[in-house]
Amino acid sequence: MPSEARLNELASDPYWIALGHYETGKLGGWRSYVDEQKFFLAEDGASNPQAELRATLEAIYQPTPLNDEHAQCRYPARTRWLSEQLQLSDLPQPTCAEYDKWMTDVAPNSTVLVFPAAYLNSPSSMFGHTLLRIDQADIDSNNTALLSYALNFGAYIEGMDNSILYAWKGLMGGYPGLFSLVPYREKLAEYRSLENRDLWEYRLNLTPVETRRMIQHVWELKDIRFDYFFFDENCSFRLLELLEIARPGLELTDQFPITAIPTDTVRAIKQAGLIERTDYRPSRERELVTRTDPLDASELVWVERLADEDIALEDENFKKLGQARRALITDAAFRLLRYRASGEGREPQTVKRSFNLLREINSNPPPELAVERPGLPEEGHESRTWQLGAGSRGDKAFAEYGLRMAYHDLNDNQYGFPAGAQIEIMQMKLRQYEGNHWQLQNLDLVSIRSLTPRSELLKPLSWQVAAGFERVPGKDDDEVLAAHINGGAGGSWNLTDNVQAFALATMRIEHHSDFAAYLVPAAGFNTGLLWRNPLGNMLAEVNNDYFINGEVRRSMALSQQWEISSNLGLRLAAEREFSHLSTPENTLKLELRWYDY
Template sequence: MPLKRIFPYLALCIWITAHAAPQIPAERLQTLASDPYWIALGHYETGKLGGWRSYVDDPDFFLAGDGPSNPEAELRATLEAIYAPAGQGDKHPQCTYPARTRWLREQLQLSDLPQPACSEFKTWYADVNPHSTVLVFPAAYLNSPSSMFGHTLLRIDQPDIHENNTVMLSYALNFGAFIEGADNSILYAWKGLMGGYPGLFALVPYRDKLKEYSRLENRDLWEYRLNLTPEETGRMVEHVWELKQIRFDYYFFDENCSYRLLELLEIARPGIELTDQFPVTAIPTDTVRAVKKAGLVESIDYRPSREKELLARAEPLDDAEQQWVLQLADDEKLLDDPTFLALPAPRRALVQDAAFRLVRYRSTGEDRTSEIANRSFKLLQGINRNPPPELEVERPGLPEEGHQSRTWQLGAGIREDRAFAEYGLRMAYHDLNDNLSGFPLGAQIEILQLKLRQYEGNHWQLQRLDFATIRSLTPRGELLKPLSWQVAGGLERVLGEDGDERLVSHLNGGVGGSWNLGEDALGFALATARIEHNEDFAPFVATAAGFNTGLLWHNALGTTSLEAAGDYFHNGEIRRRLSLNQQWEVSRDLGLRLTAQREFSQRAAPVNEVMLELKWYHY
């Protein structure tokens, strides 16, 4: 065979020999495969029956067939793949897995790797230009099932964030459920609980997320600047590229937005152990607390929502001035009304600014019309002619400084002439009387609460099992008039025909209003409806209409509530209840509660019950 025909084959052999994956001793590969950083890159956890399993539920993420359960096989496949010919361009494994490639190059001192251009990744990385990281916590928003516990995301800042105030050019790194179609709230909650949605990472402009959370949903934002170095931030962003369009199962309570971001922080700073603290649930406030406890937080900034800013501006206005706010928000021509111009200039300045903020608040999420644009412009002209003082919004307590989410309960009491002990566990999260620091007055979210009661004579019974109890008691005012509402479902004891208690299943809800009765007190009144399965009733389910009204007061000791509730069933049964609760806030994570109630039913004599309960908030 002529030499010129043999030469190409020789060249190919030489190239393959020079660029083949090196032969690494098996012991060294095993050591690397068990390294915490490689485990983090593959999102592996120890399986319940031993071995490994990856949280990643997308086969496209893995190079080895058994990669989801075999970190060593995935490492071997990766090492072989990154030595593929450079001609694959952006499809080259080095371009697809830059974080894996960098780590293997450093660990094994690989100096002979092919050099693909990876232009797509390099352009993307240069556009993100990662330098520092901020953990962003949009506060809880009860009217959205996915946001009842708050949310967390990461903001990736560029080097000139402070010098040139380029925060709006930053990127938001978010993990969330990917929803196709328009599922209703009940279906959304069910799928979210059962892992019915895939979860995806997304890197989007921060200004878009800021608009979504603080304006569209009127949520306060807490920004925790982390002390990650530029190298650590860049390492995390490299891994985000590896996860683009890679699907995870999404669960509201554990494998959620907060948990996934903790995994990324473990990649940024190897050695910190954040996810190990959340074997059952990962509630956003708890994960923020874990990040802070790990020493990652450098500083904290607070961004109030549009609603909070509006209420703060209107707070010093009297009733007549607030009426002017409403009128100007509806008709900007009243700016020239002689009666309005007769107000002192400082008061007009406050009214105009409040009216402008109200117009913006009302138009949130709606298409901008010429009428709204003209009204806003006229109000801004008035503000420029007569500017108000700088708005100061009082910063609330830090959300992570509130009590822990899981609660153990131990109570002792008497029901009529029967003494009992009560043992309880609540998986999450807060009720109206719980220690208030870090939580808004009038908000309640309880998930999976179990209470067992032991009467004298060692008689045990299931007292209640609450699947969910949610209450939103937001006060109404002159400018904003939100509805208050509640919903609950589960098993509970009610008075029976023979004076005994019946365990019944129920679903109930209500809607109404709440009003401020002072700085730390509110009253509420709701119309309610109830569906109940009760063996004492003839039909399979019984329906009732009713009411729930009461007072809530946060005082020097803790929180006091006084409630009256009634259910009027279609079959003639009437139930009513009066209750008084006083919580003493012993410490952040310890509370003592006195409960007294009187129950009325047509099927039994009135029953009195008093209980003293110790609550330990413990994750």
């Protein structure tokens, strides 16, 4: 048995700490992120790395008849590391049939970080997602990526929680988190087809030894539950821990003590020098849009007819079109049919129509589809935003100080983010008026906007939802702090390549001291223009709210951001507010915005 000093030294080694997923406790000592006692061999192993190391060392020397239940079979990564550190040459040799077969099936040789881009219509995917693809040795020579395995960490959900409950429980740690290893083709179909998300694949420069080392530890985590939180202990944070297992000395998780937004973690991996190549897989929606871009209005009508009608291919008017145009139309119709069928069963009519379109495509193939690669997600602005502003409301000057925890609004630098998307979580602004009068200007718990443009073929719904506290016009020309929940739905349209219009019907529920009733609902509308210009993004919008107690509130706002750099912006905003409770007021503000994580 090694000396006490040597065992204590090993128990405090960063690699042993990583194998046990320990973190420093808030009141001192250690605690493990792992939420199941069966992961530990020592009774107090979840909070005592020294006891867990001693228990592991004792267990791997147990007699071999245990075989698959032997500690060496259950903890191959621990066994390997302890054997290397202590030069153990006299260990028993159990037969680990289950582990050996599993490792042979996975055949880990190299690692790819996969980032499915943000998808606003799914609460779990609003910030994007990360997973690892584990490739075999012949991945490049035989193009066998679809035979690889996807290593994923996600919330384990029993039953069918609705989106609101899912978001709430995800924020509050109401779900356990589990690692899973599934065929990559299943994940690829899920993200590209069912959720219509672009995929980014980052090949990492992990060696076969490092990849195998990481997968050894994944075996130890099979069916082991962790706490799961959307913003910190999430998919991205857990994968960073695995990369620290693969390559000792990496310090990735230390960079995310508060939040772990997927794009930020991809950026950290890139800055650590782990990425050697980036590949892009466009979603079915992006492929369809790219194919239909060169088609005029009359040709788009044919696309819909071919996707909807079995006999359209035989129409004489269609056959009169030029061969090259028919090829584009037919291919677009096939893509539209597949897009509409995503996530649905294989209807006989759809299968038959797809076959006929494919046969036409084979006889008259279109040119190869070239999808323009969008901006790299990790090169967009960082997720946390510090704000320093100065301005005036009416005849009163003020300074304003703000912090947004995550992560993007419509005025922000759009590079690397979905167009027309806004996701803001936990934004607070404090305003200091003349005379050293301080007030909480707003505390936004959540503000989400999805302004996806409609087209001849695709007609998505644009929507928005927000909740929190904000200052609104009150009696005596003052501002009153109101608690509110509001949302809306409508449409958005591209007027030009750089100008987008939107119009939404809205509903709002509000509480504040100037209203007699505790809660007062309102109906209204929100409409505006978003213009991507040489300086940055300009947003012009009009809001109207008609409350059932007779209050009518209107506002017109214009804001323009100047993109000084990817992580520094200067924003000028002007607003005029109208209310039955007060006289109209003008607000003008200049704000410096610094993005970091």
